[in-house]
Amino acid sequence: MQYDKNRFKIYALPHPNVLFLVLNPVLIINELIFGQRAPKVTLIDQKSDKPLMERIYIPCPHCETLNNSRLWAKWNSFGHWFGFVCPSCHQIIPCLWNIFSLAVLAITFPLWYFPARFFRRRWLEKEKERLAKVLERPLIQAKSINWVLIGVFGWGVPTWVTFEVVLNVWSGREWDLIIMFIQLPIWIVGGFAWGLFMRFFMNRKGVRQVRKPRLLRLWTHAWKNEKDEKAE
Ligand SMILES: [Zn+2]
Numbered sequence: 001m002q003y004d005k006n007r008f009k010i011y012a013l014p015h016p017n018v019l020f021l022v023l024n025p026v027l028i029i030n031e032l033i034f035g036q037r038a039p040k041v042t043l044i045d046q047k048s049d050k051p052l053m054e055r056i057y058i059p060c061p062h063c064e065t066l067n068n069s070r071l072w073a074k075w076n077s078f079g080h081w082f083g084f085v086c087p088s089c090h091q092i093i094p095c096l097w098n099i100f101s102l103a104v105l106a107i108t109f110p111l112w113y114f115p116a117r118f119f120r121r122r123w124l125e126k127e128k129e130r131l132a133k134v135l136e137r138p139l140i141q142a143k144s145i146n147w148v149l150i151g152v153f154g155w156g157v158p159t160w161v162t163f164e165v166v167l168n169v170w171s172g173r174e175w176d177l178i179i180m181f182i183q184l185p186i187w188i189v190g191g192f193a194w195g196l197f198m199r200f201f202m203n204r205k206g207v208r209q210v211r212k213p214r215l216l217r218l219w220t221h222a223w224k225n226e227k228d229e230k231a232e
Contacts, residue, residue, distance in 0.1 A: 001061050008043040024074050025100040035079040037095035045207050051142035051203040063089035070139040076130055082120055085127040087135060148195035156191020
């Protein structure tokens with residue numbers, strides 16, 4: 001499949017962003033437990049004036065449809081162990097596997113091979129039903145997402161709970177309540193900062209609207225007028 005390189009920024013191996021997804025061991029949990037996957041090829045429309053989140057496309061190599069990535073957002077971002085199902089041709093859009101996930105899959109091969117073969121077709125039917133439900137409604141809009149709220153309660157607080165509460169219980173360390181409650185606002189501020197960054201990042205427009213500063217505009221305007229007068 002050929003892509004318009006003038007219009008799209010192409011994310012595929014060996015692009016560093018994609019390499020990061022393949023090499024980051026943390027993603028084992030996302031891939032193997034939650035079934036959150038990243039497609040092998042992602043396209044970003046650079047000629048669109050929409051927010052970044054709304055101009056990311058996932059091409060289907062079988063029917064060449066450019067699917068908006070928001071089809072696999074929110075609740076439909078989970079459970080894609082067999083890859084993404086294309087809404088147009090119902091074939092599988094190939095996804096990446098993290099190398100650590102692959103290692104785990106190789107070791108646990110006898111545990112999942114037969115169940116996966118047995119359930120694959122049924123699961124793909126489920127995927128189609130889920131897609132049909134997503135297609136019934138308008139896709140989520142970038143501006144309707146409160147990134148700051150997600151940052152604080154989806155990232156900051158859970159990270160604090162993981163590091164300060166769960167790890168404490170697990171390692172059997174003594175509880176230091178003062179440290180614990182000093183850490184909480186730090187993680188909340190961290191989550192807040194992450195939210196601000198995501199809000200800025202996900203709303204970036206593809207086409208940059210170049211606007212000269214006011215003083216410069218006035219100056220070029222005056223200069224042009226003067227030149228025109230001289231020409232007359
Ligand atoms: Zn397709």
